[in-house]
Structure formats: C-alpha cells, structure tokens
Amino acid sequence: MKSIRQELSFKTPSRRDYINITSQVEEVLQKSGIQEGLCLVNPMHITASVYINDDESGLIQDYDDFLEKLAPHEPVSQYRHNNTGEDNGDAHIKRQIMGREVVVAVTEGKLDFGTWEQIFYAEFDGRRKKRVLVKIIGE
Amino acid sequence: MKSIRQELSFKTPSRRDYINITSQVEEVLQKSGIQEGLCLVNPMHITASVYINDDESGLIQDYDDFLEKLAPHEPVSQYRHNNTGEDNGDAHIKRQIMGREVVVAVTEGKLDFGTWEQIFYAEFDGRRKKRVLVKIIGE
Amino acid sequence: MKSIRQELSFKTPSRRDYINITSQVEEVLQKSGIQEGLCLVNPMHITASVYINDDESGLIQDYDDFLEKLAPHEPVSQYRHNNTGEDNGDAHIKRQIMGREVVVAVTEGKLDFGTWEQIFYAEFDGRRKKRVLVKIIGE
Numbered sequence: 001m002k003s004i005r006q007e008l009s010f011k012t013p014s015r016r017d018y019i020n021i022t023s024q025v026e027e028v029l030q031k032s033g034i035q036e037g038l039c040l041v042n043p044m045h046i047t048a049s050v051y052i053n054d055d056e057s058g059l060i061q062d063y064d065d066f067l068e069k070l071a072p073h074e075p076v077s078q079y080r081h082n083n084t085g086e087d088n089g090d091a092h093i094k095r096q097i098m099g100r101e102v103v104v105a106v107t108e109g110k111l112d113f114g115t116w117e118q119i120f121y122a123e124f125d126g127r128r129k130k131r132v133l134v135k136i137i138g139e
Numbered sequence: 140m141k142s143i144r145q146e147l148s149f150k151t152p153s154r155r156d157y158i159n160i161t162s163q164v165e166e167v168l169q170k171s172g173i174q175e176g177l178c179l180v181n182p183m184h185i186t187a188s189v190y191i192n193d194d195e196s197g198l199i200q201d202y203d204d205f206l207e208k209l210a211p212h213e214p215v216s217q218y219r220h221n222n223t224g225e226d227n228g229d230a231h232i233k234r235q236i237m238g239r240e241v242v243v244a245v246t247e248g249k250l251d252f253g254t255w256e257q258i259f260y261a262e263f264d265g266r267r268k269k270r271v272l273v274k275i276i277g278e
Numbered sequence: 279m280k281s282i283r284q285e286l287s288f289k290t291p292s293r294r295d296y297i298n299i300t301s302q303v304e305e306v307l308q309k310s311g312i313q314e315g316l317c318l319v320n321p322m323h324i325t326a327s328v329y330i331n332d333d334e335s336g337l338i339q340d341y342d343d344f345l346e347k348l349a350p351h352e353p354v355s356q357y358r359h360n361n362t363g364e365d366n367g368d369a370h371i372k373r374q375i376m377g378r379e380v381v382v383a384v385t386e387g388k389l390d391f392g393t394w395e396q397i398f399y400a401e402f403d404g405r406r407k408k409r410v411l412v413k414i415i416g417e
Contacts, residue, residue, distance in 0.1 A: 001279055001314075001417045003314040005390065036140075036276065037140075038274070038316060042381075042383075044393075045395075046330070046332050046395060051239070052185070053185045054185050058222055058228075059218075059220040059231055061219050062218050062219050062228055062231070066232055070348075080335075081332075084334065089336075092331060092341075093340065093341070096341070097235065100329070100330055103179050103242050105179055107274070112272060112274065113183065114270065114272075115183075116184070117183065117184075117185060135316070137276075137314065137315055139142075140279055175283075176279075176415055177415055192370060193359075195362065196358075197360075197367075198358070198359040198367070201358050201370070201371065202374070205371055236375065237374055241378065242320075242381050244411055246413070251413065253322030253323050253324075253409065255323070255324050256322065277281070277415060
C-alpha cells in the first residue's frame, strides 16, 4: 500500500469564501503515483468545509445566501458559543450543513469524477491562515 | 490491495426520487471478493445524494417535505444559478443538505451495517440518465 | 494491508446527547498498530450522527437549538414516519443534517487532526443501547 499526506493552506481576505481546489488535489495525486485508491480531503479546522459541487458563481452565491439565512452571522449574541469571546458561532453551524470532508475514488491515477464535480474549500471564518489535509491511500 | 470500480445508472421518471440501492452495492462487493476494506458510494452528479437511512415510505416523504420546505423548487427565479438557463438551483442545495457520498466498512466480505441501515440514491433533478460510482478497496 | 473493526456502545439517559468519543477511537487505532491509513467512524443506527467539531458546551447547545428549530421533536404527528408507532421522525432528519460518518486520516500512527478537531457521537433518539463502528484500514 502507498500513501501520501499533504497540507494546502489558505488565508481568505473575507469572512466567507469558496475556493476551487480541484487542481491542487490533483497535483498531490500525481505526486503520489497512486493508481487505485481513495482520496480524503478535509479542513483541519472546524469552521470550514470541503465539498464537491459545480464551479458556477450564481450557485456559490445561492449557497452563501442559503447558509446565511439558516444560520446568520449577526446578531453574534444569538449563539452561546460566542460567549467564549468568539464571533464565529454561525461558522460552526454553516460547516455542519455543508459537511466536513469528501472522499473521492482514485481510478487509473485520476480523481474519478463526473463531468461537473469540482472540489471546493468553503471558508466561514476567514482572514486567518487555515489548512486543508489531503490524504490518499492505495497502490 | 484489491480494488473494484463499477457504475450504476438511473433515470427516474419524476424530478425527485429515492431509490434503495443496497442490493446493487452488495453485488459489486460480492464480485470484488474483497473481505476487509472500505466501500465508497457517490453520485457522479451534483444534484443528487447517496445517503444511508431507513427504507420506510413515511420517512422518505418526510425527507422530501423537509428538503422542499428548506429549498423549494419554485419559484425557480429565487436561485441565481437558474439565470444560467437551468431550473435545478434547489437540487444543488438539497444535495448538500443530504450529503454527497457514503463510506461503508466491509467486514468478512459484507457491508458492515446495523439492522436498519440501507443505502439510498436520492435524485433531485431526474428525468435524465445519472450515474452512481461504487469503489471498494481492501483485501 | 491491515484492518481493525471495533464497536463502541452507548446508552444515553436523555433523548438527545453529544458525547466526545475521540479518545475511544484513538484507543482502537493504537490497538491496530496501523501507521498510515483511513479511519471510518459511523453509528450503526439511523437516528444518530458521528461528526467532528469543537468540544465547547455553548457550541453543543447551539447545535441542539439549531436542530430542534429546523426539525422539532413535537408535535410528533407532523412526521409521517411517526404513523408507524415511532416518535423519532425528527431524529432521522437531525441525523441527516449533522451527517452519518466521518473519515479521518491516520498518519504516523495518529489521528491526523487540526488543533480543535474532536469526534462526537450525537444521539437524537437515546435511552436505548446504540452502537458505533470504528473501522481502520492501512498498514
């Protein structure tokens, strides 16, 4: 069995952002030489998500609107978590709705994707350095 | 390490549908001969989910009601994504709520499930051919 | 390839509860001797979630409030699933929102986590014995 582990890092200029990281994950896979296996991609933080969907700007705005409607950032006092001095209570909820991680099949040395599948890093509490973990196992 | 990759395909007659695919995934596992490992099942499309829950018709209707309340199909103009000419903005959101994929343990050649766990394909933008990927690795 | 399978079990005194199970999963990993691989943790039941987030009591209360607002337990008659004689229709929905399982990278014999990542078992229909499956593959 082969395996590879690599971190990607991000510091978004705004509180929330959605970044297509597919090509960065593909680079890790190329480097590993793994032909058949499973690829896990997850944030190493708890106020961000990695998810798979379409790279279409209207859709990304729809996601942001939907999440902000379900778990609005303000008033920050509505979240007990913010009594700790944080203001990211909403970000912890948004992350659960969008999910933590993705697992992608690796087949013949490639991410085994349908036509429109793209991997995104969704940041809900940005403006600080965050890490994403890519771990691939296989042979 | 052994691995297998197989596609299932579906074309649902209605926009939304929920199909129990457990036995089809079990067939792929049998064919693979894998005894211990992990089994990934995911749609290759971005307006559908694979999830695990009970095969009970009332529950499925509860899910459908819940999703339609949170992200209604109409009016289609409420989603920016639909400005591209699509009418499936809601389906992209429903898919995120229900999740993309499942990962199931394989133990002694079987899907390692509790009593009520069943794998479902949830279609949110049907009436066209869609594919589901089953990838199993192990030995 | 090595693998290990172990069940954890829980019986919570209240209907809903959130239990940090990180150290129990770490024990299974230690026992396995696996250095590089993937670790799957999932409930074997369909009214519970395994998720990763912060171990902070205010946040856990925020999650519980959020879930109860989106899919309230009462009136139980609002869920068709409860026509079967159950009263856990809400629990099936809460579980989908929080997700079923987590997959965690194993690196150098440890769960490859960021600073605040902790694994939780979220029970939405407690007061009976429930099982959580830990399956790790790797070498």
